Amino acid sequence: MSVDEFIKNTSHSRKSEMLELRKIISKSVPALTEQIKWNAPSFCHAGDDRITFNLSKPDTILLIFHRGAKSKKLASKSPILKDNTEFLEWPAPDRGVMKFKSMNDVTSKRSALAQIVKDWITITSEHAA
Numbered sequence: 706m707s708v709d710e711f712i713k714n715t716s717h718s719r720k721s722e723m724l725e726l727r728k729i730i731s732k733s734v735p736a737l738t739e740q741i742k743w744n745a746p747s748f749c750h751a752g753d754d755r756i757t758f759n760l761s762k763p764d765t766i767l768l769i770f771h772r773g774a775k776s777k778k779l780a781s782k783s784p785i786l787k788d789n790t791e792f793l794e795w796p797a798p799d800r801g802v803m804k805f806k807s808m809n810d811v812t813s814k815r816s817a818l819a820q821i822v823k824d825w826i827t828i829t830s831e832h833a834a
Contacts, residue, residue, distance in 0.1 A: 708739045708746045719766045723758065725811050726766065726818070730756060733822035750826050759802075768818075770801040770825050786828050790817040801825075 712723060723746070730748055731737065737748040737755070747757040753773035758766060770786075770793070784795045792814055793801035803818065805811050811818075 706741055708741060711741050711746060715760070717760050717766075718763055719760075719805070719807075722766055722805055722808055722811050723760075725808065726758070726768065726805065729811075729815055729818050730768075730822050733819040734826050737826070750830065753829075755826060755829055756822065764806060766805045768803045768805070770803070770821070772799050772829050786821070786824055788821065790814075790821070792817055793821065799829075 708727070712720065712727070715723070717723065727739075727746060731739075734748075734750070737750055740747055740749060740754075742754055742757060743759075745758040745760045747754045749755060754771065755773070757769045757771065759769050760766060783798055784793075784801065785799050786793070786801065788801070792803050794804075795801055801821075803814070803821070805814070
């Protein structure tokens with residue numbers, strides 16, 4: 706199933722927000738590819754998933770910033786991306802989570818998200834091994 710088909714058929718209450726987030730991410734790094742992974746849209750760089758939607762909460766979209774499905778060694782104990790926005794939560798040094806609960810939330814975080822996406826792809830490419 707394509708990402709377009711998935712979004713067309715989803716009954717998630719934040720479908721409009723999902724579409725807008727997808728546009729922001731795609732425009733931020735045009736080289737990203739998309740697929741459905743873990744029953745949600747996922748953006749890939751160099752063959753690895755990097756940003757995945759988590760749609761498990763009916764009123765919230767979570768964007769998971771990660772380094773792929775397989776565990777990769779990381780020497781750092783602190784987040785690999787310096788985030789001055791404080792929009793990211795860090796469950797692990799190489800896994801950030803950004804929450805969106807409304808279109809206003811998407812709009813107010815638009816420029817920060819675009820920069821985070823660019824920075825995330827850059828930093829995870831450096832820490833690919």
